[in-house]
Structure formats: C-alpha cells, structure tokens
Amino acid sequence: MTRRARAELRILARDPLLLALLAGIALAIAVFVVYPLLRVLLASFQADGAWTGATYLDLAGRRLYRNALVNSLGVGLLVGVLGTALGYLAAFVLTRLDVPCRTLLHYVTILPIVSPPFVSAVSIVFLFGFNGLVTRQVLGLDDFSIYGFHGVVLSQVFTFAPIAYLSLRGVLAAISPTLEDAALNIGATRWQAFCRVSLPLSLPGIASAFLVVFIESMADFGNPLVLAGASFPMLAPQAYLEITGSFNLARGATLAIVLLVPSLTAFALQRYYLAKRQYITVTGKPATSTSKVVGPVTKWILWGLVVAFALLVASFYAVILVGAFTRVWGFNYTPTLAHFAYVFDVGLQSVKDTLVVAVLSTPVSGVLGMLVAFLVVRRRFPGRTALEFGAILPFAVPGTVVGIGYILAFNAPPLVLTGTLGILVLCFVFRYMPVGIQSGIAVLRQIDPSIEEAAQNLGADGITTFRKVTLPLLAPAFFSGLIYAFVRAMTAISAAIFLVSAHWNLMTVQILNQVGSGRLGVAAAFSVVVIALVLVAIGIISLLLRRWSRHTAMVRPA
Amino acid sequence: MTDSITIAHLNKVFASPEGGTVAAVKDVSLEIGAGRLVTLLGPSGCGKTTLLRMIAGFEEPTSGDIFFGTRRMNEMPPNRRDTAMVFQSYAIFPHLDVFENVAFGLHLRHLSGAEIATRVERVLELTGLGGFARRAPSQLSGGQQQRVALARCIVMEPRVLLFDEPLSNLDAKLREQMRGEIRELQQRVGITSVYVTHDQAEAMSISDEIVVMNAGAVAQRGTPHEIYAHPASRFVAGFIGRANFVAAEVLDAQGVAVAGVRLAVAGLAGGPVGTRVTLVVRPEAVRLSQAEEGLRGTVVRATFLGNVAEYRIAVAQAGEWLVEVPNPVENGLFAVGTVVSLTPSAAAVHVLA
Known part of the structure; x- marks a missing residue:
C-alpha cells in the first residue's frame, strides 16, 4: 500500500x-x-x-448466433441514430423555440420512460400485428408482418427517443443562446449560425445521447422478445432462450459476454471520453432567450414533427387503454372488464x-x-x-x-x-x-x-x-x-x-x-x-x- | 474554557496536479496566548488558510505539531476539536432556519431543549439577530448571514474561534462595521481567535497581533503598530500599507545620504559608515514644501482624493515617490510640473538592512 x-x-x-x-x-x-x-x-x-474457449468458437461457427450479433448491433446503431435525431428535434423545439403547448408536449414525450419498456411493443401488435387495427382492419392487408427488424426498430425508437430527449434537453439548456445571437450579429446566416455554432456545441451531448440509446437498445429484452420473431434472432432474447429453453448455461453466458462487450465499450466512451468534452456555457443567468436561428416556416414544420411524435405516443397509450377494455382485439370489440x-x-x-x-x-x-x-x-x-x-x-x-x-x-x-x-x-x-x-x-x-x-x-x-x-x-x-x-x-x-x-x-x-x-x-x-x-x-x-x-x-x- | 494554541514546526506538503509537490506551509512555529486575537495576514496562496484549516482539523499536517493548551491535536478529528469556524462563504445550512442553524451544534451535544433555546436566544440577541430566529437563510442579507455564522460559533463557547476571511463577501461599508462588531464580541467572550485575511486594514483594526505570511512561511509577527512602523522586510513593508523604497548610504548614527542629500533618521542602529541600506518611507510621512533645499523633485501626477492629495514625484537619482498630503481642500494642490522639496519625518523613516 x-x-x-x-x-x-x-x-x-x-x-x-x-x-x-x-x-x-x-x-x-x-x-x-x-x-x-x-x-x-x-x-x-x-x-x-x-x-476452454470452445464456446466462443462454437458461437462464431453458427449462423444463428452470428446473425444475432449482427442484428443486435444493427438495430442498436439504427435506433441510436433515429432516437437521437428525434430526441434532438424534440429538445430543440421544446427548449429553444417559442411554440404553443410546450409543457404538455414535454410530458407526453417522456411518457414512454415511465411505462414498461415493451408497452409500445404490445401497442404495435395491436396496431400492426396479424390482426392489427391498421394493417388488417383499415388497410385490409393479410400478408404483412410487423415481426422482425422494422418492428423492433419502430418499437425501440419510440421507447428510447425520450431518453435521448431528456439528456439533450439538459445539453441544449446549458448552451447560452447569446452565442447564436453573436454569430448572427457578426453576419452569419441562420443556417450558418446553426451549423457552425449551435450544432458543434451540442455535438458531445449528441454523441453521448447516441451511446446511451445504443446501450439501452442492446440491453432491451422485452421489445425483441415480442417483436423480433423467430427469423430475426437477437442477443438478449437468444441468451434467455438458451438458458430457459435448452438449459445451456455456458452458451447463455457466452452470448451474455458477447452482448456485454459493445455495451461496455459504449459506456466507457461515453463516460471517460465524451463526458469531459461537454461544453457548458453557464452564465449564471437563465438561458430563456428563444433561438433566432429558425425562421417562422421552419419553426412550424419542426413543431409539427414534435406534435406528430407526441400524437403517436398518445395513440399508442390510447390503444393500450382501449385494448385493456376490449374483449378480443381484432375480432370482437365489445367492451369488457374481464381482463x-x-x-x-x-x-x-x-x-x-x-x-x-x-x-x-x-x-x-x-x-x-x-x-x-x-x-x-x-x-x-x-x-x-x-x-x-x-x-x-x-x-x-x-x-x-x-x-x-x-x-x-x-x-x-x-x-x-x-x-x-x-x-x-x-x-x-x-x-x-x-x-x-x-x-x-x-x-x-x-x-x-x-x-x-x-x-x-x-x-x-x-x-x-x-x-x-x-x-x-x-x-x-x-x-x-x-x-x-x-x-x-x-x-x-x-x-x-x-x-x-x-x-x-x-x-x-x-x-x-x-x-x-x-x-x-x-x-x-x-x-x-x-x-x-x-x-x-x-x-x-x-x-x-x-x-x-x-x-x-x-x-x-x- | 479557552485555550492557548501552540504550533511547532508545522509543515504541509500537497501533491500538485502535475505530479510534483507544493509546500503550502513551511516550518511555521507560533504561540497564541489564551484569549488573544491573532491574524494570519498575507497574499492569496501564502498558506494562511491551509494553516487555519490544519488548526480546525480539515487538513492533516505533513509534519509538526498543534497543541491546544497542552493537548496535542494532530490526530483529533475536526468534530472533536471544539473549535468553531466562520467560513468565507458562511456555510450556513440552507435547509435550516436561523434558530436551527445556531442550535445545530448544541443539539449534537444532546443539551436539553430548554437550555438550547435559552442559549440560542441569548446569542441571537448578542449578534443583533433578535427578531430573525425563524427566517430562512435565503431571506437574509449578506451581513445578516454573516451574523448567523458568527452566532453559530459563539453559542458553542468553543475553546478556539477560527475566522476564514469572513468579511470578504461584504461590501466596504458593511465590512468596516462588521469588523468592529467581531472585535467587540471577541473581547467580550474572551475566546482565543485566529483570523485569516488578506486585507491589511482589517488585520490592523481587529488584531492583538498580526502574523504576516509569505510563501508558506512567517515573514514577521508583532502588534499592528510594530509591523507597520518596523517592517522586517521589503515584503512586509510593501504588503502592510504603501511604502517608498529608497536606496541610501549610512553617513553616521543620525543620518543617511539619499541621492547625495543628507536625511535625518531616528533609531539608526549605526552600522559601518558607507553601508548601503533601503529606507522605507511611508507616503504620509513626507512633508512637501517649495523650499529650495534638501531633496527635490518634480510633481508628475497630482490626484485629489478628498481627504488627501496623492502625488507622484520624480526625484533625481532616487526614483519616483508616492506622497500623501492631508486636507487638500484647505492646503491646495501642487500643479503637475511644480518642483517641490521633500522632507521625510525622521521618526517615521524605517531602515531595512
């Protein structure tokens, strides 16, 4: 010592x-x-x-497990990108723009955080499943399958974008709007001010939000279990199946380690590299000034997108609520308390x-x-x-x-x-x-x-x-x-x-x-x-x- | 019961962020008599706060000893030292009201509710916080927060009171008022006190004794008068008040030569004739006249400050002098360019070896 x-x-x-x-x-x-x-x-x-290292070789040799790794990583990356983009959009609109219903939109947007992470998966099955309200009843499709890559991505973006939103909200609120004002003042166009001042300042925060969403997506179990389906294996549910289905503890453990490595890497990057690069320009004065880098037309378009997302969230929850009181979804819509x-x-x-x-x-x-x-x-x-x-x-x-x-x-x-x-x-x-x-x-x-x-x-x-x-x-x-x-x-x-x-x-x-x-x-x-x-x-x-x-x-x- | 404080060969070495070490306190030895108020005075980074924090127990000495009375305190954790400290930021508990703040330490001593109430009321009265017992700290002004911090310490009747730049967050007027109150209160309760400040006026006005620190070591200790009138070094002379440093040569037991002109100096310890010395001449100890004799110089800048006129005077071969002349309203101002004669008062000139 x-x-x-x-x-x-x-x-x-x-x-x-x-x-x-x-x-x-x-x-x-x-x-x-x-x-x-x-x-x-x-x-x-x-x-x-x-x-032995045979478990790993065994894993690498089988297509099922190779696919599970590729699928999990692919979903994680895509959900990371989409979730962060959506989160940034919502954070920007709700913290920096003077638009109506900001508080209400904020609460609706974070609703998925307080519900079980696979509630959206259940909603998606209600809406887009084989007997889904949208796919079957409205569109009359009978060969459409929501199960697989697109289903999981849809459900996870919906579930994890709010996490990116919350973390980016803090990042954007910590950047003084006077910096944008200064850029505009010395002759930058709005687009230049955004691309060369606002965006670079929030870049470490964006990267950090991306990694957090990636970690959450990799770790997610419920959505893949409901929506991945048999032809789209993913690591977390596969590890579970190995252990509870085939009682193969060693293979389950090996899959778990394979799952752990990307998550830990992302965590280490986020915590030890990015965390030190966050720009905080706290001036001691509340940064309530609204952003001027967005023109009136763009502003309403952006707001419209956030409202659309909030409506989607609300409709997912409405579907759950209605579904809970419906006798047999897809066949018999009479209300019931039986469930x-x-x-x-x-x-x-x-x-x-x-x-x-x-x-x-x-x-x-x-x-x-x-x-x-x-x-x-x-x-x-x-x-x-x-x-x-x-x-x-x-x-x-x-x-x-x-x-x-x-x-x-x-x-x-x-x-x-x-x-x-x-x-x-x-x-x-x-x-x-x-x-x-x-x-x-x-x-x-x-x-x-x-x-x-x-x-x-x-x-x-x-x-x-x-x-x-x-x-x-x-x-x-x-x-x-x-x-x-x-x-x-x-x-x-x-x-x-x-x-x-x-x-x-x-x-x-x-x-x-x-x-x-x-x-x-x-x-x-x-x-x-x-x-x-x-x-x-x-x-x-x-x-x-x-x-x-x-x-x-x-x-x-x- | 108050205690004397003895500090013996105290050292504190910090690990610097670059990997090396920094000696914050170097071989400091001090004796602080019971009931006295001693100020640690020095520029920022001189080690005064580190020394105070070692007395409080927040820092561990690298070597050396601290005694309260005859008890060695080195291993005593801060909560058992029975010191009470007024922090620079006041460190008032924001979740407790004024009464609860002051009662905090008494509760930890498991005193009865009635006794706590009596003692807190008395101290609140003493510190002028009578009507504020149920106020939240956020509803108090800076000066009132300062008083709460003080009351919280005094109510403990500690062995030692510690002050870490307690007035540095107040505005100038309030600072003067509070230092008077602190001095009065300290003398009334008679608790040995160590007071850290970088403000020499504050140190002069409240201390029994001042310890001037520089670069981790004691530069000089003495009463405010001793330190001002007889600074031990150029550093002390420059830090306490303002001073002109003038190169001179010893002529005999009563005089020195400055730029070839003889100046009378009291208390010259002699020294061989011809020794080069530095004089410390305080700006207010120089008389200006238009006599055409003695040390002469040209006014370079004249500033009217109300109570005094402040001059910069270029003296041939003796540099630029700063001189303060009182009551310019009545005495008038020498214009820039005027040639004046400078007469330092013999009793006020101090000779540095």
Whole structure:
C-alpha cells in the first residue's frame, strides 16, 4: 500500500462508523455487482468442467448466433441514430423555440420512460400485428408482418427517443443562446449560425445521447422478445432462450459476454471520453432567450414533427387503454372488464409481489446512491475510483447479463438466494442505483464543501453530517433517484425474468407471458395497472419532496 | 474554557496536479496566548488558510505539531476539536432556519431543549439577530448571514474561534462595521481567535497581533503598530500599507545620504559608515514644501482624493515617490510640473538592512 493510501485510511479511521459503512458498501458492490459478472465470464470459458474457449468458437461457427450479433448491433446503431435525431428535434423545439403547448408536449414525450419498456411493443401488435387495427382492419392487408427488424426498430425508437430527449434537453439548456445571437450579429446566416455554432456545441451531448440509446437498445429484452420473431434472432432474447429453453448455461453466458462487450465499450466512451468534452456555457443567468436561428416556416414544420411524435405516443397509450377494455382485439370489440377481473384475481399476487419488491428496493437504492455519491465526492480513500466505477457499472450491463450472473452466483452455497424475495430486491437495489449516484454527484459538486465542514466543525461526525446536512441538500437528486429506481423496479424485465419464481412473480413477466400466449387484452390490462401505479408513486414522491425541502433554496454569499 | 494554541514546526506538503509537490506551509512555529486575537495576514496562496484549516482539523499536517493548551491535536478529528469556524462563504445550512442553524451544534451535544433555546436566544440577541430566529437563510442579507455564522460559533463557547476571511463577501461599508462588531464580541467572550485575511486594514483594526505570511512561511509577527512602523522586510513593508523604497548610504548614527542629500533618521542602529541600506518611507510621512533645499523633485501626477492629495514625484537619482498630503481642500494642490522639496519625518523613516 502506498504512503498516500495509508494516510487516507488513517484519517478515515478516525470516523469508525463511516469507515465501517464504506467497507460494507464496497463489499456489497463486490458481491452483488462484480462477482456475478465474473461468474458469467468464467462460465463462458467452461464446458464440462474444463477450461476452454470452445464456446466462443462454437458461437462464431453458427449462423444463428452470428446473425444475432449482427442484428443486435444493427438495430442498436439504427435506433441510436433515429432516437437521437428525434430526441434532438424534440429538445430543440421544446427548449429553444417559442411554440404553443410546450409543457404538455414535454410530458407526453417522456411518457414512454415511465411505462414498461415493451408497452409500445404490445401497442404495435395491436396496431400492426396479424390482426392489427391498421394493417388488417383499415388497410385490409393479410400478408404483412410487423415481426422482425422494422418492428423492433419502430418499437425501440419510440421507447428510447425520450431518453435521448431528456439528456439533450439538459445539453441544449446549458448552451447560452447569446452565442447564436453573436454569430448572427457578426453576419452569419441562420443556417450558418446553426451549423457552425449551435450544432458543434451540442455535438458531445449528441454523441453521448447516441451511446446511451445504443446501450439501452442492446440491453432491451422485452421489445425483441415480442417483436423480433423467430427469423430475426437477437442477443438478449437468444441468451434467455438458451438458458430457459435448452438449459445451456455456458452458451447463455457466452452470448451474455458477447452482448456485454459493445455495451461496455459504449459506456466507457461515453463516460471517460465524451463526458469531459461537454461544453457548458453557464452564465449564471437563465438561458430563456428563444433561438433566432429558425425562421417562422421552419419553426412550424419542426413543431409539427414534435406534435406528430407526441400524437403517436398518445395513440399508442390510447390503444393500450382501449385494448385493456376490449374483449378480443381484432375480432370482437365489445367492451369488457374481464381482463381487469383476471388481473385482480389470478394476477393479484404478482401485483402485490411487484409492489413489495419495488417498495423495498427503492429507498435502499436511493439512500445507498446518495451515500456513494457523498463518499466519492467528499472523502478520499484508496480505491475511490474503483468504487465509483463498480457502483455505476450496472448502468452499462444489460439486464440479461445481470440475470444470468445472479443465477450463476447465488444458486449454490455460500449464498443461496434463487427463488427468494431477497434476490429480486438486491438485484434492483444495485441495478437502479447508478442514476441516483450520478445525479447525486452532480448536485454535490455544486454544493460548497464548507457547508459540510461547518457541520463537522460544530461536532458532527461523518454519518451525522451526511444525515443532517448532505442528504437534505441532496433532496432533489435523492427524490429523482427514488423516482427512477421505483419506475425501473416496477417496469424491469430483462434481469428479473431470470429471478422470478412461483413464490415471487412480477407483473412485467406476466405481461410477457400473456403476450406469449396471445392474450393481449390481459397484457394490456396489466400494463395499464403498472402505469397507473407508477404515476401514483411519482405523485407521492413529488409530494414528499415538496414537504421535505421547505427552504432548500441555496444561500449564496451576497 | 479557552485555550492557548501552540504550533511547532508545522509543515504541509500537497501533491500538485502535475505530479510534483507544493509546500503550502513551511516550518511555521507560533504561540497564541489564551484569549488573544491573532491574524494570519498575507497574499492569496501564502498558506494562511491551509494553516487555519490544519488548526480546525480539515487538513492533516505533513509534519509538526498543534497543541491546544497542552493537548496535542494532530490526530483529533475536526468534530472533536471544539473549535468553531466562520467560513468565507458562511456555510450556513440552507435547509435550516436561523434558530436551527445556531442550535445545530448544541443539539449534537444532546443539551436539553430548554437550555438550547435559552442559549440560542441569548446569542441571537448578542449578534443583533433578535427578531430573525425563524427566517430562512435565503431571506437574509449578506451581513445578516454573516451574523448567523458568527452566532453559530459563539453559542458553542468553543475553546478556539477560527475566522476564514469572513468579511470578504461584504461590501466596504458593511465590512468596516462588521469588523468592529467581531472585535467587540471577541473581547467580550474572551475566546482565543485566529483570523485569516488578506486585507491589511482589517488585520490592523481587529488584531492583538498580526502574523504576516509569505510563501508558506512567517515573514514577521508583532502588534499592528510594530509591523507597520518596523517592517522586517521589503515584503512586509510593501504588503502592510504603501511604502517608498529608497536606496541610501549610512553617513553616521543620525543620518543617511539619499541621492547625495543628507536625511535625518531616528533609531539608526549605526552600522559601518558607507553601508548601503533601503529606507522605507511611508507616503504620509513626507512633508512637501517649495523650499529650495534638501531633496527635490518634480510633481508628475497630482490626484485629489478628498481627504488627501496623492502625488507622484520624480526625484533625481532616487526614483519616483508616492506622497500623501492631508486636507487638500484647505492646503491646495501642487500643479503637475511644480518642483517641490521633500522632507521625510525622521521618526517615521524605517531602515531595512
């Protein structure tokens, strides 16, 4: 150990409680994040109890798996491009242009974020499936198939463009509009001002949004499972099928590693290369000035496109809602409550289970996330970057990989957790912590460290400082982390599908099962219940935030 | 109970971002008597804040010792040192109101609610925050926030009070008022205080003693009077107030020669005749006249400042002098180009070796 590391530990040891907590968190991350991944890696190199690289050669030799890789990458890249373009368009129109209904359009645009990621897949089947409303009833096609490449891309663009939108919204809001004004002032045309000032300034943000969408697309499990079909294999569902269908753990693990590599590469690029290249031209004054680089005609065209997307989103949800009350979609459109009756009868247990898992994992995930942010930003200790990396890592790891890792890691002693509530809660706690950590870190960096030093100076130890000062100041990040963790816990599928059991089942898994057995009405009813629960929870958490932060308006020296 | 502070051979070395090391504090030894207010004064980057933060426990000394009374504090974490610090940014807890801010430390000591209320009320009264107990920090002016920071420290009745440039965020008028209040309050509570500032006027007005720091080391320590009248070095003379540095040669025990003209100097320690020395001549210690004798120079610039007239005067073979003459409204102003005679007051001229 270096002298510096020893000195840092010595200082930390003066606050034994904090040191113990740090050790606990580090251990937990090692066990529940790193160890399962290692198990996947090890399993991919093992066959019949011996070390081998044959699994990879075997994979490379078969067209099915080569196609799965090419298909997943192709979909990921295309969805990345389309989703980012759509997200940029919406972000630009809704932050920089003076157009009507901006708030309403904003909320409609982000609606897909709070619903299970494959709700759109169900909508698409309703609209464009073999008995789809548009394809069969309206257009009268009987040889059209939505299944395959185009179906998956359509569904994923719809699902992930809102993520690009949210991240680009922040990027665009951070670029001062006076820069465009300056370009126009020195004689640039509008087009020149946009191409040579606005666009280059947001380029790192655009690249970053692209990579995030790419990661999400690669990791997506539900949409491909519903829409890819047998002739269009993709990595995530294929890995799942290998394990649950053919009980071939080694091949599943190998596919998982193949899936992990592009995701991790994109993550590393986004985090260690692009993050340092974001331009932020914060002037301290709110950048509310509207953009002048867009002429009146262009403005209304762009606005029209955003409205069209919002209408599409709204119609997808309307279809789900109507579908949930329709007897048999495509054949018998008489209204019925039968699907909801099923959800609250046969499906009630899974509704309860989902809520229990989400309610247990959300606060733990939220507090843990803030603690990690606090430790990483405010304390010096050996292995700090490693801890931060380990804690953020689950963001980049596809749920399928995590699910396989948890099966491999916790199926046998020393830690047997499969089939329990614990494994679901632990999985969600660590999977949905990174977003809270990242917003916690961002907020903490803006808070004057002397506020926490003042607490220490007045006699507070590390934990007391965190509890009484840091956490209240982090309230906005804490609650947005809570919302994220809760939404994801309610809508998770890719890892959870490996971990559910007869005793603990989740609504999302139910939705997939219902889709699989063709009972779209029940799937829609489940989806409606999930979305309703999520919206209620967001309402409650927002209310809590308002009560908690009575006057957290930051004090600045005069 | 207040304590004296002893600092012995304290060093602090930081790792610089480029990979090397930077010595922020170099072999500083100090003795601060119980109940005294000592100012650490120096330009930014001189190590004064680092020294203060080591006393508070926020930085770990690389070597050397810190004692409060006879207790060695080096390994004591900041929350157990019983110091109270007023931060440059005030560091008021934005989520707590004025009362809760001041009560924060008392709560941590598990005092009864009634006792906390009594003590907080008393200190709020003392710091002129009587009616503000339930205000949110964001509803306070800069000066009031400053008072909250002060009240939060004083209510703890700590062993040591620490001030890290507490007035640097206030405007000039308020700064003068607050430094008077801080001095008064410190003398009333009698707590040993260390006060960091880069403002020499602030240091002069509130300190029992000033420690001038430069490049991590102590350049001079003494009462404000000692440091102003008898600076130990060119750096100290230039940092505390303004000064003309004039090359001179020792003639005898009472006089030196400047550009061939004899000037009387009090307190010349002698030194062999012919020794080259530097004189520190304060601008306000020079009398100007139109007599045609002594040291003469031409007015290059004359500025009317209200309470004083400020002149730049080119003196042949003795550089350009800065001279301040009081009460120009009554005394009038020498025009640019006027040839004047300069007479430094013998008692106010200081000789640097």
